[in-house]
Amino acid sequence: MEKEIIFEDDQIRVIFLKGTSDELVFSFGDLITRAKGSSINAEKSLHKYDFNVVGIMPKQKSWFPEQSMRNMLDSIQPWIAPFSQRIGYGGSMGGYAAIKYSNQLNVQRVVAMVPQYSIDPADVEDKRYNMFYQPDLNQAMKVGAADVAAEREYILIYDPYYAEDRVHIELLKPLLPHAEHLHLPYTNHDAIAVLASSALVHDFLRHPFDASYFYQQMRRVKKNSKFYYRKVIENLLPRHRMALGRILKNNDLKLDSQFFDAKQKQAILRELFSNKQVDQQDLLKLGIEVVLPQEKRSILYDAFGHGLVFNVISQKVESYAPGAIGLNHKFLIPIYAKGNSLAEILWNNQAFIVVMNDRQVMKLIHAEDALPAGTQPLMLRKHADYYAIGYKSLHLSTDEFGAASFIESLDDSSKFMPLPEGAE
Incomplete structure (x- = not known):
């Protein structure tokens, strides 16, 4: 792989990756893929198809200041002059630069994923990025009519339901009325990670725009993207x-x-x-591995008719409806009513007690083990008509949603009634 640094100042580092393509790709880095050695944004994908590439990598979180870009253009003419076919590619901060400098770079196509219009708080309020605005570097940084041209092809990729990015797209629309828009719902600002695919990068750069074709290829990539499913789950x-x-x-x-x-x-x-x-x-x-516990005994019920359990996955005392406990008895382990004693569960036919520290972080320990430093066991206290669970002077309380907390006074939310399992 033949690469060389062809320009550098305090803000950007520019690397030329020699290939065999007729096109020259200007690949812009972002906040995450900042300058590191001679690495280029999307390098593996671009090298796989042997593109000629100018990688423009930010050294600072400064959104490619115009003066640095002008100086760069003056210096790199010998490398870019032979190429009449040019493409701009980038995401977020890099997507902004690909649009902002599309006229100066004389590109025919721009592929911009989740781009910004500006980070100047006078132009747009965006708490994610306004903090990076520097008046001495980023004066008049918003994308303007002089930066873009109708004869250039602009492809914008974003989540239409993510308000923080959509506000930038809405500000870009009057400047780019001819731009093509590809939607990537429920991914927030993470289009770059979701669409990581060499074949898809190739299509974005070379394939004639066809919305149905691009959506088909994006669906194929999404189906194999674990990151995509995480974002969808988080959003849905x-x-x-x-x-x-x-x-x-x-x-x-x-x-x-x-x-x-x-x-x-x-x-x-x-x-x-x-x-x-x-x-x-x-x-x-979901990436969750547990040892499967299983045991049935009488358990305690709270004022909402929910059974008190230790959730071995979340490592917390919680309460659940009887049906949920029955369906998920391998993971929701009852806390047994057994007189004045330590709060205990049976896991794999072994006795464990529930201990907690003053930050209310719980854990299980073997009944025979020494208490970890800074922890005390939860105590099961039997009263005439109910049970209570205590930690020092506090009482465990549950709410209607099953969440447990500790309160100072003993009220109905902290009184638990014993009932044999299956008798609800």
Whole structure:
């Protein structure tokens, strides 16, 4: 792979990747793919098809300042002059630059994924990027009529439901009334990651624009993108609760354990437990591996008729409707009513107690193990007509949604009634 740095200043580094193509691709980096050695944005995909490439990589979060770009153009003419066919390609900050400098670079096509119109707060309010605006570098940075031309082809790719990006698209529309728009719903700002595919990059750069063709190719790439399904799940879960089960059943996912953060994972698990029977295959698709516990005894019920359990996946005491516990008894382990004692569960025929620290972080330990530093066991306290669970001077309380917290006073929300499992 023949590469050389052909321009550099404090803001950008420009690398020429020699290929055999008739076209020259200007590939712009973004906030994530900033200058690192001689790396180029989308390098693997572009090299695979042997494109000639000028990689324009930002060294700072400064949105390709105009002075740097003018200096660059003066310096790189010997490398770009032989090419009459030119294409601009980039996402986010790179998508902005591909549009903003399309006239100066004299490109015939621009492919811009989730681009900005400007990051100047006087032009558009965008809390994600306004902080990076620097008046001395980014004066008059918004895309203007003098930056673009009707004879150039502009392809804009974005999530039409993501307001933060849509505001930039709406501001670009009057300047680019002839632009083609490709929608990528429920992906927020992550079109670049979702559409990572050498073949798709090739089509974006070379294939004559045909919306049906491009959507067909985008669907093919999305179907094989774990990242796409994560974004769809994140976006659909609050609005379309039953969609998660269909996604799991109809797609062969295998996400790693870090794919969802703890908060996302807890929300997904609650929806699964509340709406369908969860099997181990579903959890493996979500990157969740657990040892399957199983035991039935009398459990405690709260004021809302929900059984008190320890969720071995979220590692929290919670309450669930009896039907959800019955369907998911491998993961929702009852806390047993057994007089004044430690709060205990049985897991793989072994006794575990629930311990917690002052930050209310819970965990299980073997009943025979020493207490971890800074933790105390939850105590099961028997009263005349009910049970309570305590931590120091606090009492465990549950709400109608099954979430548990600790309160100072003992009220109806912290009183639990024993009832044999299956007797509800």
